[in-house]
Each structure stands twice: as C-alpha cells, then as structure tokens.
Amino acid sequence: MAGANPSLESGASTLQFYNNDMVKCIDDLCSRRDDINxxxxxxFDEKDRLHNDIRILTTRLAKLNELIAQRMASRIEFDKNIVEVQAAYTKIMDTSQSLIQSVRGASLQLKLKEAVASGNESILKLPKAGGKRDLTSRK
Structure with missing residues (x-):
C-alpha cells in the first residue's frame, strides 16, 4: 500500500480531527455538568441548613411568645393588685384622718370639761368673743 490514496488519508485525518473535537466537546460538557452537580x-446543603435554622427559630419564637403571654398575664395581675392596694391604702388614709379628727374633737371636749370643772378657762386659749376683725373693710 505504498501508493495509498491521498484523499483517503486526508479524509481519515479530518475524521480524526472531528473525533478529537467531539471528545473534547463531550469532556467539556461533562465537566460543566459536574460543576452544576x-x-x-x-x-441543597444550604437549603437543609436553612430549614434546620427555620425549625430552630420557629421553636424559639413559639417559646418566646409563650413567655411573653405569661409575663403579660403577670403584669395584668400586678396592675390589678396595685389598684386594689392603692384603693385599700386610700381607705386607710381616709379612716386615719377621720380617726385623728375624732380624737382631736374628743380631746377638745375633755379639755373643755376639765376647764369648766376646774374653773380655769384660760387653758383653753380660745379667741375672745367679739375679737373678730372685719376683713371686708381695709383702711
């Protein structure tokens, strides 16, 4: 075959070139597919991590909402107790004031009786009758 046909050799080399080019293209496509994979x-790993984070955060949020609800209920109870205690304190103060006025009145009555009994009306230190000034006329 010393005298092989040059067009056959040229066709074989062209075919080899196309074959090599095709293998190169297939290898390139496989490499790009591997990159995509x-x-x-x-x-998918990040998606799984995010789902896990969401699950953890959802659990934490539910616990926090429960804690907030408990604390709000406690605050309502405190507000209610404070109102009741303030009302009771106000009643105590009013009663104390009435008691003080009653004791002062009783003390004054006792002083009057004592003064009348001893004949010493000067200890009462009452203002003299007619000693009022006319505040309407200024001179």
Missing part, C-alpha cells in the same frame, strides 16, 4: 449539592 457540585453547585446543586451545595445549594
């Missing part, structure tokens, strides 16, 4: 795996 790697990216997909990373995306």
């Amino acid at each position: 790697k990216q997909l795996k990373e995306d």
Whole structure:
C-alpha cells in the first residue's frame, strides 16, 4: 500500500480531527455538568441548613411568645393588685384622718370639761368673743 490514496488519508485525518473535537466537546460538557452537580449539592446543603435554622427559630419564637403571654398575664395581675392596694391604702388614709379628727374633737371636749370643772378657762386659749376683725373693710 505504498501508493495509498491521498484523499483517503486526508479524509481519515479530518475524521480524526472531528473525533478529537467531539471528545473534547463531550469532556467539556461533562465537566460543566459536574460543576452544576457540585453547585446543586451545595445549594441543597444550604437549603437543609436553612430549614434546620427555620425549625430552630420557629421553636424559639413559639417559646418566646409563650413567655411573653405569661409575663403579660403577670403584669395584668400586678396592675390589678396595685389598684386594689392603692384603693385599700386610700381607705386607710381616709379612716386615719377621720380617726385623728375624732380624737382631736374628743380631746377638745375633755379639755373643755376639765376647764369648766376646774374653773380655769384660760387653758383653753380660745379667741375672745367679739375679737373678730372685719376683713371686708381695709383702711
């Protein structure tokens, strides 16, 4: 075959070139597919992490909402107790004031009786009758 046909050799080399080019293209496509697969795996891993984070945060949020509800109920109870205590304190203060006025009145009555009994009306230190000034006329 020393005298092989040059067009056959040229066709074979062209075919070899196309074959090599096709293998290169297929290898390139496989490499790009592997890159996409790697990216997909990373995306799915991140998605799983995010789902886990959401689950954890949802649980924490539910616990926090429960704690807030308990504290708000406690605050309402405190507000109610404060109102009741303030009302009771006001009643105590009013009663104390009435008691003080009653004791002062009784003390004054006792002083009057004592003064009348001893004949010493000067200890009463009452203002003299007619000693009032006319505040309407200014001179």
